[in-house]
Amino acid sequence: MKKETHIIIRYLRYHIKSIILFTVFAGVFAAVFSLYTLPTEAVLYASALCLTLMFSIAAVGYFRFRKKHNDLSEIACRACFSIDNMPEPSNLIEADYATICEELFKAKSRAESDAETKLTDMREYYTLWAHQIKTPLAAMRLLTQAREETRSIDESEGEDEDESERNKKSENVNIINNDVCDTGDASYNDEMKEQLFRTEQYAEMVLQYLRSESISGDLVLNEYDIDELICRALRKYARSVIRAKISLSYDGTSLHAVTDEKWLTFVIEQLISNAIKYTPGGKICIYTSKRSIFISDTGIGIAASDLPRIFECGYTGFNGRAENKSTGIGLFLCKKVLKKLSHGIYVSSEVGKGTCFEIRFSESQVTKM
Numbered sequence: 535m536k537k538e539t540h541i542i543i544r545y546l547r548y549h550i551k552s553i554i555l556f557t558v559f560a561g562v563f564a565a566v567f568s569l570y571t572l573p574t575e576a577v578l579y580a581s582a583l584c585l586t587l588m589f590s591i592a593a594v595g596y597f598r599f600r601k602k603h604n605d606l607s608e609i610a611c612r613a614c615f616s617i618d619n620m621p622e623p624s625n626l627i628e629a630d631y632a633t634i635c636e637e638l639f640k641a642k643s644r645a646e647s648d649a650e651t652k653l654t655d656m657r658e659y660y661t662l663w664a665h666q667i668k669t670p671l672a673a674m675r676l677l678t679q680a681r682e683e684t685r686s687i688d689e690s691e692g693e694d695e696d697e698s699e700r701n702k703k704s705e706n707v708n709i710i711n712n713d714v715c716d717t718g719d720a721s722y723n724d725e726m727k728e729q730l731f732r733t734e735q736y737a738e739m740v741l742q743y744l745r746s747e748s749i750s751g752d753l754v755l756n757e758y759d760i761d762e763l764i765c766r767a768l769r770k771y772a773r774s775v776i777r778a779k780i781s782l783s784y785d786g787t788s789l790h791a792v793t794d795e796k797w798l799t800f801v802i803e804q805l806i807s808n809a810i811k812y813t814p815g816g817k818i819c820i821y822t823s824k825r826s827i828f829i830s831d832t833g834i835g836i837a838a839s840d841l842p843r844i845f846e847c848g849y850t851g852f853n854g855r856a857e858n859k860s861t862g863i864g865l866f867l868c869k870k871v872l873k874k875l876s877h878g879i880y881v882s883s884e885v886g887k888g889t890c891f892e893i894r895f896s897e898s899q900v901t902k903m
Contacts, residue, residue, distance in 0.1 A: 545599050549592070556588060655847050667736045670729040677725055728777060735807070742800055742867060749874050753794045757901050760789040760827065764820060767802045771810060779815050787822040790902035791895045797871045798893075801879075804864045805829045805891045816888070825900040830890035836883035844881065845869040 546553065560581065567577045602621045623629040745752060768775075768784065775782055806829060809818045813833030821828050836844060847866040872879045876896060883889035 541600050541603060542596070544603075545596050548599070549595070560584065667733060670732040670736075674726060674729045674733075677729070724773075724777070728773065731773065739863065739867075749797070749871065753797065753874065755792055755794055755875075757790055757792050758795050758798075760791055760822070761787045763795065763799045764802060764827070767799055767806055768820075770803060771806050774807075774810050775818070778810055778813070780810060780813055781817040782820075783817065784820040787827075788902065789822045789825070789827070789900070791825070792899045792901060793875055793877065793895070797875065798877075801868045801871055801893065802827070802829070804868050805893075808864065809833065809889070813888070825895045825897065827893040828890060829893075830888060832888040835885040835887055836881070836889055837885055841881065841883060845879075 563580070564577065567580075605621045623632050764784065764787070768782070806818070806820075809829060809831040812835075813831040816832035818829070818831045820830075845865050845868070847863065869879055872893065876899070878892075878894040878896075880892045880894065881889065882892075
């Protein structure tokens with residue numbers, strides 16, 4: 535009953551203008567009739583007919599109003615799923631409201647779909663990242679274990695220990711050493727630094743992945759000497775280049791361009807890191823031509839079937855799966871970052887011969903060669 539009363543009150547408020555207008559008109563007619571001294575019965579009869587007609591129309595309108603209200607209330611309860619079976623609009627304004635509701639629902643559905651896609655991508659990336667970071671952590675654990683067992687054997691040399699037991703320990707340590715590295719101080723420290731560097735790179739990749747969602751607000755565009763950015767990236771990966779026994783060719787460049795220092799350096803580092811991963815004992819060349827930076831290698835190359843998809847998020851390709859080195863996120867971030875900077879990225883490759891990546895600036899961005 536309370537709900538019904540509430541609907542009636544809302545209906546009367548909705549038609550308050552019509553009620554006031556009808557009352558004014560009834561007063562006007564009553565005043566005119568009184569001026570002509572018409573019989574009271576005639577005036578009352580006409581008024582009764584008008585009231586009866588008004589209440590009949592109001593009753594029909596009320597039931598339609600209540601039905602539409604109930605239908606819309608039911609739709610509101612399931613609006614998160616669908617807005618089908620909405621009441622037909624009875625006038626132009628209601629049709630406009632219905633159109634707005636449909637557009638809002640479509641926008642909401644698109645936003646939910648985009649959010650779900652981003653969540654899925656992030657979940658897949660962190661799953662890959664967790665597996666990837668286990669590799670350097672496991673290597674450091676083996677290094678530590680090998681060093682501890684070496685020290686244990688050294689300490690037990692002066693003790694009265696069974697010769698066969700000592701030989702067994704030595705054999706176990708040698709196996710670990712062969713799989714990881716020599717446990718001498720220099721080799722041990724170098725290997726630990728390399729694994730720590732790899733761990734830092736994986737952690738940095740996570741931060742860059744999260745920052746890339748709001749990269750537009752993080753850009754600081756200025757004119758930079760591209761040679762300085764390349765040299766900075768090369769210094770960072772110098773140890774890895776030496777350990778991989780890779781020949782590096784870079785003669786410097788006089789190229790200056792308008793870009794973002796931090797993000798372009800990130801892209802260059804990613805391309806150098808990829809070249810190191812897939813160029814064992816080969817050669818990496820970095821050079822410029824007109825308004826482009828080229829980073830080429832003589833590594834294992836990329837299959838023609840993989841080339842169109844290497845910039846997709848999470849796509850590792852044949853090399854990534856075979857070598858178990860790829861998270862499928864590095865090149866995706868490179869493409870995303872360079873698009874925000876209005877730079878282009880292109881790739882050419884041949885299996886067994888190597889790969890060449892090109893970072894291309896627009897003519898308006900190059901300020902000096």
